[in-house]
Amino acid sequence: QPEHSEITTCAYCGVGCTFKAEMRGEELVRMVPWKDGKANHGHSCVKGRFAWGYASHRDRILKPMVRDKISDPWRETTWEEALGRVASEFARIQSTYGRRSVGGITSSRCTNEETFLVQKLIRAGFGTNNVDTCARVCHSPTGYGLKTTFGTSAGTQDFDSVDDSDVILVIGANPTDGHPVFGSRMKRRLREGAKLIVVDPRRIDLVRTPHVAAAHHLALQPGTNVAVLTAMAHVIVTEGLANEAFVRERCDVAEYAEWAAFVADPRHSPEATSIHTGVPAADLRAAARLYATGGNAAIYYGLGVTEHSQGSTTVMAIANLAMATGNIGRRGVGVNPLRGQNNVQGACDMGSFPHELSGYRHVSDDATREMFETMWGRPLDSEPGLRINNMLDAAVDGSFKAIYIQGEDILQSDPNTHHVAAGLAAMECVVVQDLFLNETANYAHVFLPGSTFLEKDGTFTNAERRIQRVRKVMTPKNGFADWEITQAIANALGLGWSYRHPSEIMDEIAALTPSFANVTYDLLERMGSVQWPCNDDHPEGSPIMHVDRFVRGRGHFVLTEYVPTDERTGARFPLILTTGRILSQYNVGAQTRRTDNVLWHEEDRLEIHPHDAEQRGVKDGDWVRIQSRAGETALRALVTDRVAPGVVYTTFHHPLTQANVITTDYSDWATNCPEYKVTAVQVAPSNGP
Ligand code: SF4
Numbered sequence: 276q277p278e279h280s281e282i283t284t285c286a287y288c289g290v291g292c293t294f295k296a297e298m299r300g301e302e303l304v305r306m307v308p309w310k311d312g313k314a315n316h317g318h319s320c321v322k323g324r325f326a327w328g329y330a331s332h333r334d335r336i337l338k339p340m341v342r343d344k345i346s347d348p349w350r351e352t353t354w355e356e357a358l359g360r361v362a363s364e365f366a367r368i369q370s371t372y373g374r375r376s377v378g379g380i381t382s383s384r385c386t387n388e389e390t391f392l393v394q395k396l397i398r399a400g401f402g403t404n405n406v407d408t409c410a411r412v413c414h415s416p417t418g419y420g421l422k423t424t425f426g427t428s429a430g431t432q433d434f435d436s437v438d439d440s441d442v443i444l445v446i447g448a449n450p451t452d453g454h455p456v457f458g459s460r461m462k463r464r465l466r467e468g469a470k471l472i473v474v475d476p477r478r479i480d481l482v483r484t485p486h487v488a489a490a491h492h493l494a495l496q497p498g499t500n501v502a503v504l505t506a507m508a509h510v511i512v513t514e515g516l517a518n519e520a521f522v523r524e525r526c527d528v529a530e531y532a533e534w535a536a537f538v539a540d541p542r543h544s545p546e547a548t549s550i551h552t553g554v555p556a557a558d559l560r561a562a563a564r565l566y567a568t569g570g571n572a573a574i575y576y577g578l579g580v581t582e583h584s585q586g587s588t589t590v591m592a593i594a595n596l597a598m599a600t601g602n603i604g605r606r607g608v609g610v611n612p613l614r615g616q617n618n619v620q621g622a623c624d625m626g627s628f629p630h631e632l633s634g635y636r637h638v639s640d641d642a643t644r645e646m647f648e649t650m651w652g653r654p655l656d657s658e659p660g661l662r663i664n665n666m667l668d669a670a671v672d673g674s675f676k677a678i679y680i681q682g683e684d685i686l687q688s689d690p691n692t693h694h695v696a697a698g699l700a701a702m703e704c705v706v707v708q709d710l711f712l713n714e715t716a717n718y719a720h721v722f723l724p725g726s727t728f729l730e731k732d733g734t735f736t737n738a739e740r741r742i743q744r745v746r747k748v749m750t751p752k753n754g755f756a757d758w759e760i761t762q763a764i765a766n767a768l769g770l771g772w773s774y775r776h777p778s779e780i781m782d783e784i785a786a787l788t789p790s791f792a793n794v795t796y797d798l799l800e801r802m803g804s805v806q807w808p809c810n811d812d813h814p815e816g817s818p819i820m821h822v823d824r825f826v827r828g829r830g831h832f833v834l835t836e837y838v839p840t841d842e843r844t845g846a847r848f849p850l851i852l853t854t855g856r857i858l859s860q861y862n863v864g865a866q867t868r869r870t871d872n873v874l875w876h877e878e879d880r881l882e883i884h885p886h887d888a889e890q891r892g893v894k895d896g897d898w899v900r901i902q903s904r905a906g907e908t909a910l911r912a913l914v915t916d917r918v919a920p921g922v923v924y925t926t927f928h929h930p931l932t933q934a935n936v937i938t939t940d941y942s943d944w945a946t947n948c949p950e951y952k953v954t955a956v957q958v959a960p961s962n963g964p
Contacts (some may be wrong), residue, residue: 276299277297277298277304277305277766278298278299278300279297279298279757279916280295280296280297280298280748281295281296281298281746281747281748282294282295282296282309282744282746282747283284283296283671283728283729283744283745283746284389284728284737284744284745285319285322285323285617286617286727286728286735286744286745287314287322287323287326287505287616287617287677287866288322288453288455288459288614288615288616288617288735289454289613289614289616289619289738290306290314290315290325290434290452290454290455290456290470290619290735290738291314291315291615291617291735291736291738291739291743292309292312292314292315292318292319292320293308293309293311293312293313293314293315293735293739293743293803293804294306294307294308294309294312294319294324295307295309295324296746296748298515298688298748298749301749302331302633302749303330303331303729303748303749304329304360306319306324306325306327306418307630307678308322308323308324308864311803312638312803313435313741313780313803313804314407314434314456314457314737314739314741314804315456318456318459318460319456320455320456321455322455322730324325325870325871326584326866326870326871327729327870328869328870328871329710329727329865329869329870330729330730330749330752330872331752332711332714332869332870333632334711334869335710335711335724335752335753336451336709336710336711336712336722336753337724337752337753337754338351338352338723338724338776339351339352339353339354339356339357339358339721339722339723339724340352340357340358340721340722341356341360341720341721341722342720343720344495344691344718344720345717345718345720348613349722350590351623352752353887354755354763356577357721357723358723358760358763358764358767359767360720361679361706361721361723361764361765361767362767362768363378363526364677364702364703364704364720364721365380365593365668365677365768366677366768368399368676368677368703368755371676372674374402374403374656375403375405375471375660375661375673375675376675376676376677377397377401377403377405377675377676377677377678377679378397378401378403378406378407378660378661378675378677378678378679379393379394379396379397379401379405379406379678379679379680379681380393380406380407380408380409380663380667380678380679380680380681380683380685381393381394381406381408381409381622381625381627381681381682381683381904382409382618382622382681382682382683383408383409383410383413383616383617383618383619383621383622384616384617384618384682384683384880385618385622385681385682385733385757385871386621386634386728386731386732386733386734386735386745386758386777387618387621387622387624387733387734387735387736387742387781387784388733388734388758388777388780388781388784389681389731389733389756389757389758389761390408390535390618390621390622390625390627390759391625391626391633391783392532392629392758392762392765392772392774392780393406393624393681393761394406394626394627394633394677395500395651395765396679396761396764396765396770397649397660397679398655398656399651399653399655399766399770400653400764400770402653402654402655402656402766403656403660404629404630404638404655404656404658404659404660405629405660405661405666405675406626406627406628406660406716407627407628407629407660407662407663407666408616408622408623408627408628408683409619409622409683409685409688410616410619410622410623410627410628411615411628411662411663411664411946411947411948412582412663412688412689412690412948412949412951413578413581413582413614413615413619414581414612414614414615414619414948415581415586415628415943415946415947415948416577416580416581416586416587416589416943416946416948417468417581417590417612418584418623418628418643418943418946419587419590419945419946420587420588420589420590420591420593420594420870420945421590421594421610421612422635422827423587423591423611423824423831423833424590424591424595424830424831424832424833425594425820425821425825425827425830425831426821426825426826426827426831426880427626427635427790427820427826427827428635429612429620429740429807429820430609430610430611430612430620430625430738430739430740430907431604431608431609431610431611431819431820431821432604432606432609432611432739432819432820433606433741433806433818433819434457434460434604434739434740435465435818436552436573436606436607436608436609436818436819436830437457437460437461437572437573437607438460438464438606438607439464439469439574439606439607440464440469440531440571440572440608441468441469441569441570441571441572441607442469442470442471442472442566442569442570442571442572442573443461443464443465443469443470443471443472443573443575443836444471444472444473444474444562444564444566444572444573444574444575445461445471445472445473445474445475445479445481445574445576446473446474446475446500446504446573446574446575446576446579446580446593447474447475447500447576447578447579447580447581447589447952448475448578448579448580448613449475449477449479449480449481449577449579449855449856450481450577450613450889451481451853452479452480452856453481453577453615453855454577455614457613457738458481460596461481461952462484463632464479465481465484465487466486466487466502467486468488469485469488469517470488470489470565470569471487471488471490471508471708472490472491472493472565472566473489473490473491473492473493474493474495474500474562474579474958475492475493475495475579475581476494476495476496476497476851476853476918476919476922476924477494477853477855477882477917477918477922477924478494478916478917478918479594482534489565491558491561491562491565491679493531493552493558493559493567494553494563494919494920495553495554496551496552496555496838496851496921497732497789497851497853497950497952497953498583498584498585498840498950498953499551499552499553499837499839499924500579500580500583500585500589501585501588501592501835501836501837501838501839502543502548502551502552503548503552503554503559504562504589504592504593504595505538505543505548505636505835505837506542506543506545506547506548506549506552506554506559506593506594507543507559507563507566507588507596508534508538508563508592508595508596508599509538509539509540509543509544509545509548509816510545510559510560510563510564510567511538511567511596511599511600511832512538512565512599513539513544514533514563514564515818516563516564516568517567517599517600518599518600518601518930520600520904521598521600521603522598522599522601522708522830524831525598525603525604525824525825525829525830526598526825526830526831526832527829527830527831527832530831530832531832533596533806533832533834534595534599534826534832534833534834535599537834538861539818539917543875544556544792545557545559545560545563550653550714551839553919555790557731557897563835564570565784566596566602566707567600570607571602571606571607571608572597572600572608573602573607573608573609573611574593574596574597574602574609574610574611575611575613576590576593576610576611576612576613577612577613577614577615578951579853579855579952579954580612581876581943581948582943582948582949582950582951582952583840583950583952583953584610584838584840584841584941584942584943584944584950584953585837585838585840585943585944586841586943586944586945586946586948586950587943587944587945587946587948588833588835588836588944590612591833591835592833592835593610594610594830595831595832595833597609597610598830598832599832601822603825603830604820604821604822604823605727605819605822606819607911609819610718611738611739613740614737615736616642616780617728617735617737618735619738620736620737620738620740621735621736621742622732623635623786624788624790625805626734627662629659629661629662630659630660630883631659632644632787633784633787633788633791634787634788634789634790634791635661637659638655638657638658638659638660639659641657641897644657646787647787648928649781650786651783661675661797663685663689663946664689664947665696665947666678667694667695667697667698667699668698669744670697670698670699670701670702671694671697671698671699671701675701676701676703676704677702677703677704677705677706678699678702678704678705678706678707679703679706679708679764680707680708680715681708681709681711681725681757681761682705682708682709682725682757683913684709684713684778684865685699685715686699686713686714686715686717686718687714687715688714690938690939690940690942690949690950690951691905691938691939691940692906692936693906694940696718696911699715699718700718702718703720704720704721705718705720705721705776706718706719706720706722706723707719707721707722707723708722708723708724708725708727708757708760709722709724710724710725710864710865710866711869712729717848720959721758724753725757725760726751726753726754726755726757729743729747729748729749730748730749730750730751730752730756731747731749731756731757731758731777732744732745732746732747732756732776732777732778733745733750733756733758733777734777736807739806739808739818740806740817740820741804741806741896742791742794742799742804742805742806742807742809743799743803743804744796744800744804756777758774758777760781764917772892778795778796781796781939782793782795789808789810790807790808790809790810790882791807791808791809792810792811793807793809793810793811794807794809794816796848802815802816806818808820808869811932814909816836831907838942840953841941841955842939842950842953842954842955843886843955844921844955845955847957848875848902848903848956848957849921849955849957849963850883850921850922850923850955850956850957850958851921851922851923851953851954851955851956852901852903852922852923852924852925852937852953852956853922853923853924853952853953853954854924854925854926854927854951854952855924855926856926875961878910878911878953879910879925879926879927880912880913880914880925880926881901881912881913881923881924881958882909882912882913882917882918882923882924882925883899883912883913883914883915883918883923883958884914884915884916884918884919884920884921884923885914885915886920886923887920887921887922887923887958888914891958891959892960893912893914893958893960894911894912894914895913895914896911896912896913897911897912897960898910898911898912898960898961898962898963899911899912899958899959899960899961900958900959900961901923901925901937901956901957901958902937902956902957902958902959903937903938903955903956903957904939904955905936905937905939905940905941905954906936906937907936907937908936908937908943908964909961909963909964910925912958923956924956937953937954938950938951939954940954941953
């Protein structure tokens with residue numbers, strides 16, 4: 276029987292389910308989905324419910340470790356020595372190579388308060404804006420695209436809003452695996468009669484949802500999202516289906532006219548577009564008509580939109596469609612990024628990008644900087660800092676020398692593994708703060724043991740901008756919560772921080788961030804959760820954004836010219852590899868593979884169409900070698916018509932899969948988000964890994 280319990284928030288995906296963590300002493304005995312959780316209403320999936328055993332796993336590192344060279348063995352040490360080493364090394368490196376020779380990476384797995392402190396340490400402590408976040412490799416195009424078109428870098432709706440949708444367009448997302456609790460909610464609405472459009476190279480489960488009124492599956496060639504969306508816009512404009520009254524009232528009318536003329540060009544017609552997208556023109560027309568005329572139409576999207584060389588363009592093409600049809604600003608409509616990690620939204624909100632302070636305000640803005648300088652008592656750099664990929668480039672070139680990485684395994688999760696390794700190996704001081712000795716830690720000089728979400732207080736912000744409490748249910752096994760470790764580093768540098776509880780960090784966030792102005796732990800206690808913006812204009816938060824006007828004023832239409840990726844198929848690499856997730860596992864499996872959920876997933880498989888398999892003499896279950904221009908790996912084949920001929924697909928949850936050994940260097944033109952979703956490969960029979 277449990278002896279005590281706390282209400283807390285799942286630390287896996289961006290749905291942000293609320294659970295009651297039931298404890299016996301220091302032992303977690305059960306996670307019970309909480310009926311009053313506003314994101315999950317008492318539901319959960321197999322990750323949040325069962326995959327928490329990693330918190331007590333024997334692989335956890337609980338003592339700080341140091342070494343002089345990465346070829347040396349680790350030596351356990353005291354916190355005092357480890358923190359002193361970090362402070363003295365960063366000070367030495369800055370005095371030798373200059374202020375901008377160091378930087379840091381915040382984690383979307385950590386709390387808002389922890390993320391805020393890391394970026395504060397880098398900006399105010401080290402005096403540089405060289406701070407970035409793992410959102411760089413997933414949803415940075417969402418930030419750019421939605422800020423450009425609507426004025427703020429966030430989804431427009433709450434999850435409950437889907438109950439009023441008549442049409443649901445899912446593009447580049449697989450909600451029943453990636454965001455299961457919301458995926459179930461979506462399925463319920465579809466069974467009630469809402470109509471479904473899926474834009475995805477693969478036949479995801481939603482396409483076969485029983486009792487769905489209409490399902491258009493646009494099985495496009497990977498990398499052609501922009502062409503498909505622009506063709507849909509072509510149909511909407513040329514067939515007179517746009518909501519011109521909405522456009523006149525809410526958007527920039529001159530821009531709309533220019534955009535309408537652009538999309539109406541015959542080269543964007545479904546007939547012209549179907550040649551390179553592979554989607555039949557009749558399906559493109561039918562989908563566009565349904566989206567524009569089917570009632571309340573909502574768009575949900577995921578990494579199949581953002582992780583492309585035109586990721587930001589695709590986000591803006593989605594926003595264009597919503598504005599042109601008036602599907603913004605009320606329940607049942609909107610543009611909704613399904614965030615992968617639990618706190619991607621929060622990490623971005625907290626100022627983790629090198630060009631933005633919290634609340635998405637540019638570092639070059641004098642008034643904003645002055646406000647932070649006054650509060651922090653330190654001068655701030657007005658130049659944007661380096662992105663993760665730029666830090667690694669600079670390390671290889673010899674001008675970037677030290678990095679502090681909290682809760683992120685860049686060697687596994689970032690593209691071009693060999694380049695990441697070269698960058699890390701070239702640095703004089705790499706500090707990794709994490710639960711386990713991850714792959715990145717192979718290149719570290721100091722390892723600081725991190726804490727799990729069960730061991731700390733704080734907040735996460737989910738995909739619907741909902742700020743929710745994380746509550747400490749057990750004593751940190753390493754001795755400290757992550758925010759306390761960052762504070763200790765700051766104090767070893769002489770910064771004199773004195774936060775006693777994360778609520779005090781939230782008070783500082785609120786004082787410096789207009790969209791969080793009224794957020795306090797008392798308010799969260801009273802209301803359970805609150806969706807930003809939460810300020811004097813919206814004292815109880817904002818379930819739906821852009822209701823009467825866009826945050827930027829008038830909606831901004833952007834011309835979205837389709838530019839094919841530079842990653843081309845050919846005789847040597849004739850197939851396109853794309854990737855995704857399964858329900859029971861999470862990302863590279865660092866946590867879920869250290870729980871019983873591992874029993875549901877023995878290995879990642881390569882899905883290949885029967886036609887392509889037969890051509891290569893590959894049978895179901897055979898080992899195959901997957902070779903790209905960047906490298907190669909081996910997997911077992913799963914022969915299935917879920918993928919179209921010419922397309923292969925895998926998940927990336929098992930460490931041996933090494934998907935990023937074969938992915939390319941191409942990235943989104945605006946944000947450098949890697950193009951993980953399009954890699955030209957050859958597949959051939961193999962004897963095994
Ligand atoms: Fe956790 Fe996401 Fe599953 Fe909810 S849907 S329990 S937030 S992993």
